[in-house]
Amino acid sequence: MNALLRRGVARVGIPCVWRGKRFSSRDEAAESNRGTPMLRHLTYKIKSTGPITVAEYMKEVLTNPAKGYYVHHDMLGEKGDFITSPEISQIFGELLGIWFISEWMASGKSPAFQLVELGPGRGTLTGDILRVFSQLGSVLKACDISIHLVEVSQKLSEIQALTLTEEKLPLERDAESLVYMKGVTKSGLPVSWYRDLKDVPKGCSFYLAHEFFDALPVHKFQKTSQGWREVLVDIDPQVPDKLRFVLAPCATPAEAFIRQHDEGRDHVEVCPDAGIIIQDLSERIALTGGAALIADYGHDGTKADTFRGFRGHQLHDVLIAPGTADLTADVDFSYLRRMAQGKVASLGPVEQRTFLKNMGIDVRLQVLLDKADEPSAKQQLLQGYDMLMNPQKMGERFNFFALLPHQRLHDASQERNACQSKTPASPVAGFDELVWQ
Numbered sequence: 001m002n003a004l005l006r007r008g009v010a011r012v013g014i015p016c017v018w019r020g021k022r023f024s025s026r027d028e029a030a031e032s033n034r035g036t037p038m039l040r041h042l043t044y045k046i047k048s049t050g051p052i053t054v055a056e057y058m059k060e061v062l063t064n065p066a067k068g069y070y071v072h073h074d075m076l077g078e079k080g081d082f083i084t085s086p087e088i089s090q091i092f093g094e095l096l097g098i099w100f101i102s103e104w105m106a107s108g109k110s111p112a113f114q115l116v117e118l119g120p121g122r123g124t125l126t127g128d129i130l131r132v133f134s135q136l137g138s139v140l141k142a143c144d145i146s147i148h149l150v151e152v153s154q155k156l157s158e159i160q161a162l163t164l165t166e167e168k169l170p171l172e173r174d175a176e177s178l179v180y181m182k183g184v185t186k187s188g189l190p191v192s193w194y195r196d197l198k199d200v201p202k203g204c205s206f207y208l209a210h211e212f213f214d215a216l217p218v219h220k221f222q223k224t225s226q227g228w229r230e231v232l233v234d235i236d237p238q239v240p241d242k243l244r245f246v247l248a249p250c251a252t253p254a255e256a257f258i259r260q261h262d263e264g265r266d267h268v269e270v271c272p273d274a275g276i277i278i279q280d281l282s283e284r285i286a287l288t289g290g291a292a293l294i295a296d297y298g299h300d301g302t303k304a305d306t307f308r309g310f311r312g313h314q315l316h317d318v319l320i321a322p323g324t325a326d327l328t329a330d331v332d333f334s335y336l337r338r339m340a341q342g343k344v345a346s347l348g349p350v351e352q353r354t355f356l357k358n359m360g361i362d363v364r365l366q367v368l369l370d371k372a373d374e375p376s377a378k379q380q381l382l383q384g385y386d387m388l389m390n391p392q393k394m395g396e397r398f399n400f401f402a403l404l405p406h407q408r409l410h411d412a413s414q415e416r417n418a419c420q421s422k423t424p425a426s427p428v429a430g431f432d433e434l435v436w437q
């Protein structure tokens with residue numbers, strides 16, 4: 001923990017932009033389309049097998065094991081391409097830590113649980129959550145906790161290890177194994193790294209995904225007079241080394257993902273990988289308990305064309321210099337809800353400012369302001385708060401969504417002891433106002 005943190009001060013200077021915001025695009029036509037290794041790889045692929053889906057394009061650009069943007073970049077923070085809430089203010093992770101403890105208590109204080117983060121970035125969020133777990137050690141003392149990180153990026157997994165683990169204890173590495181790295185956190189908990197959720201052991205778990213689902217590949221479709229047609233990526237015949245969007249001449253298999261009967265929009269994006277992950281999470285939670293907290297920018301099945309790129313905190317043309325910019329699409333929470341298939345209950349989406357307010361962000365801010373000695377530290381805390389909460393900034397565009405076992409929302413006591421009188425389930429923090437007792 002660095003000195004700034006110990007004094008309860010926000011960790012980084014507040015940057016001017018974040019990824020969920022749309023900016024007026026620079027004139028990128030004027031920007032030369034640098035022949036990146038990724039562009040060469042994609043043009044070769046398209047020349048050999050024909051135009052590719054946007055989902056395949058996104059997957060190659062972001063997570064191709066040799067050249068993918070996520071695999072070898074540290075894209076987060078002021079010097080990177082975008083900034084995320086945990087990097088803006090420690091309060092964000094602290095309140096999420098309280099959410100997990102609150103859910104662990106409300107669901108019957110299981111003797112052990114796994115904290116599983118999907119796409120942990122620089123490890124900052126898990127670090128802040130673990131600090132809260134340590135501070136509330138008296139509550140969690142009898143509980144056996146382990147940390148499980150699902151991360152495709154070699155570069156970021158190294159940064160996560162630096163953030164979270166004790167330098168003196170060497171990490172175990174095995175690139176060939178499903179668990180490619182293992183270590184011990186600064187607070188003494190076992191931590192393991194995986195490339196895929198399916199490799200994380202099953203067992204009572206609390207899952208966290210912050211700005212993870214928006215990085216998963218989407219298929220894009222356009223309504224035409226002949227019906228839905230998938231948007232593909234092709235090489236521009238007029239300009240060498242330039243990519244362009246085209247429409248598939250006939251129906252493609254991915255069209256099955258569109259809900260034909262009630263789709264009023266004329267452009268839709270569908271993310272089958274998100275559906276698979278939600279199904280897996282739902283089955284796990286229904287089977288072994290726990291919960292999933294998903295936070296991202298997104299919509300409830302209302303938005304159309306949200307696919308965009310970010311480089312250096314600016315909007316970036318998604319087809320220019322692939323591999324040098326982040327690609328992202330808004331999360332469709334209505335699709336996530338459908339993919340849970342009723343196996344678990346879902347809550348939300350609720351706006352970030354509502355969730356954090358319900359979690360007690362104002363109380364926590366005041367405590368940190370009282371502790372901060374320097375005016376500049378107070379200023380940073382207030383700026384961080386404004387960034388997270390202001391409806392014009394991250395307050396409304398970012399949303400929280402949760403998956404919980406059905407019995408959590410109905411009658412917690414019923415499951416444990418049918419003879420006891422029924423007590424109503426306690427409210428879910430963040431989605432209801434948290435009562436401080």
Ligand code: SAH
Pocket residue numbers: 062063070071076084085086087118119120121122125150151152153156195209210211212215216
């Ligand atoms: N949660 C972090 C980082 C968000 S960026 C934060 O809020 O600061 C997205 C993260 O997801 C990165 O860590 C990236 O490497 C990871 N990621 C992207 N696609 C992934 C995939 N298919 N599987 C696992 N991790 C992925």
